[in-house]
Amino acid sequence: MTGAAGEPAVREHTRPVAGETAAAGSGTAAPGSGTAAAGPGTALGAELRSQVTEFVPLAVTLDGAGGACVAGVTAEGRWLRPEPVTAAQVAGPDPVYAVHHPVRLPLGPATGDGARPEDRAAAGAPRRAGPPAEPARRAALLAAVADPDVATAFAGGRSAGLVAVRPLGYRHQRSTGGRTFLRLEFTDNTGERFDWIVRDVRLLDAGPGEIALPAGPEAPLLYAAVGLTHPNHRFPGRFRGCHPLVVGLHPADGSPLLPNETSLEGTAGAPGTA
DSSP states (O other): OBOGGGOBOOOOOOSOOOSGGGGGSSSSOOTTOSOOOOOTTOOTTOOSSOEEEEEEEEEEEEOTTSOEEEEEEOTTOOEEEEEOOOHHHHSSSSOSOOTTOOEEEEEEEOOSTTOOTTEEEEOSOOEEOSOOOOHHHHHHHHHHHOBSSHHHHTGGGOOEEEEEEEEEEEEEEEOTTSOEEEEEEEEOTTOOEEEEEBOBGGGTTOOTTOOOOOOSTTSOOEEEEEEEOOOOSSSOSTTTTOOEEEEEEEETTSOOSSTTOGGGSSOOOOTTOO
């Protein structure tokens, strides 16, 4: 099935997700907050005013110039990208934004031209909203919100999604500007091959030869959070003038990606949750 201009139909993630947000309670914001209901004629996912919203980050990135970005999903499975995000909020010994750690902050409609469906304007400081869920719940969340392939993840103007991938190889490659980037070659469920820069903040400091993650035809399945930059018109064509990136990597079983992710080891749901 295809949408406008031959794009795959958009998969709307609006059903409740039995996953990580349960670790912080019900997965909804405090009474009187949360996402405002959209009235007639209001675009799906657009808040009518600033609302305190809780979501689970699945992509936390930082580039060499200090630019940071976060994307994640709500309890209903809706993708959000708060802006602005600072380097201090995603890096350091105890960043407020960390993969699988629920956060809560007031969000309003995105401002400015070129807003994507996931974009929201941060109207206050983010705060942690509880511990991450246990691995089984993380795995269930990943499976619930994943799109079938890369094309679907970016359909309908979207700029963030999650796709099951087969990692074929990691390498560091120098760009024409002299900077060195970590790249991942992978295939999605269609068998199409991709070779994209990885911006996952957890891998930012890994040097050449320091990536010990499994790769190859027999490597375990990964979920890759994929994202598009804002248009810079240097990449016309398939991705609407945007640069596609791998912005988060997640083992399919919900286990930590790296051995040093001690905050994700042995975590469990809140008392009273299934």
